[in-house]
Amino acid sequence: MHEMAIAEGILKIALDYGEKNHAKRIGEIGLLIGEMSGVEIDALEFSFRMLAEGTIAEGTKLSVKRVPLVGRCGKCGKEFHIEHYDFWCPECKDGVLTLLSGREMQVEYLEVD
């Protein structure tokens, strides 16, 4: 679905930074993908492979660091992994969880030749 749009975004960043650094080939792209984005990594890798053909990112490995969706309750202060987009505290009544991690969607680094 939107994995194609994300793959396009990744490729654009990779080619921009690759060009600026006179890279002949991009060996690896490090990604930080938060759980909240719901991105399917297989679909993302497939879309990226297709788009990268003929560029210096052809054959590049995508190293994905998945960041779990974790929130802290405003009332009891405890931290929980958020399941099924449920932002209420599982222990307190009316406690709302503030997100600590899981919303990232970044290119972290490139490995180039």
Place this chain on the structure above:
Amino acid sequence: MCKECGCGETNGNTRLQFNAKGYTEASAKDVEKSLLGLPGVLYVHIHAHDGETTIDYNPAKTKLMDILGVFGKYEVEASL
């Protein structure tokens, strides 16, 4: 981009003006319709009599090759 409120894509749209040869009254209408149907094309204006063809489009959604392809399909020679 919305010029009033500043919202929307900042890279904006591209306006191209072609000089085209080979239009008939009928083919000019067909070319206009085909171009407008391309996802990124927002505005098309063709002067059938002198071949002046103006196109406003979003290059992120439609490639120049696709636009040239339409001209080719209707055997119209277009140059910038």
Place this chain on the structure above:
Amino acid sequence: MEIQVMKNILGENDRIAAENQAMFRDKGVYVINLMGSPGAGKTSVLEKTMERLKGELRMAVIEGDLFTSKDAERIEKYDVPVIQINTSGGCHLDAAMVQKVAGKMELGDLDLLIVENVGNLVCPAEFAVGEDAKGVVLSITEGDDKPLKYPLVFKESSIALLNKVDILPYCNFDMKSAKADILALHPGMKVVEVSCTTGQGIDEWCNWLKDRVAEKRRG
């Protein structure tokens, strides 16, 4: 050689819209973003939709307006969960606004969520909110030249409702020309003539919604 990048992949609104999409997918809700000029009849179409689909689909509405809760109050009468977003001057709803209120709804209990955007034929088309599809309502009183003047909203939407057809005899609206222009902009687009006064076209619109909901459920 390693190059540190630390750059966001998507623009901020698209990133949040993607989060919303994932959340709606997880909860199994079909979401439509309804756009149109002020006075086109978006809220009236929704009133007819609530009437027609109550009992068949579990629905909720998110209303978007600069000010007032007039539209939410109209929907409330149908005993359907509705939340009003006031932008206080903003000309369109964005993904962050929708994310904030969607979190307050029991999405798991819904089949269909309709987001009625701010009355505006320009800006809303540029901002995804996490919807499955966009729809546009155009009143025939606005004029048959409007599709070509506002191409983006017609290209982005999956369905166009041409509203107030009961007063076609009193307007200069060339239906054939308007439909031809819409289909030129968006080949194969679904276009339905509707009237909230007579009820014409409402069944066709509601059946389309039911099909989309069922499709998402299957998929």
